[in-house]
Amino acid sequence: MVTTTYQVQGMTCGHCVSAVSAEVGAIPGVRDVRVELASGQVTVDSETPLDVTSVRAAVDEAGYELVDA
Template structure:
């Protein structure tokens, strides 16, 4: 298992957390997504390292921005 933390910008409420969790959680191989609204950190556990472009696309689909990477 691999755990990676990403910084997401633009989340302001519980709906934001749900949207990001659902989109990132749908990436193949992802087993857990934890979103900290206060810090904007999204911690993803997966069976192998994730392609950052896939995570960026999922976060974008949810309506938010992946910072850095």
């Protein structure tokens, strides 16, 4: 299991958390998604390391922005 934390910009409410969780959770291999609204951190547990392009696309689809590390 691989755990990775991403920074997401633009989330302001519970709906934001649900949208990001659903989109990132749909990426193949993702087992769990935890979103901390206050900090904008999204922690993802996956079977293998995720391609950041896939994560960025999922976050964009939810309507938010993945902040570059």
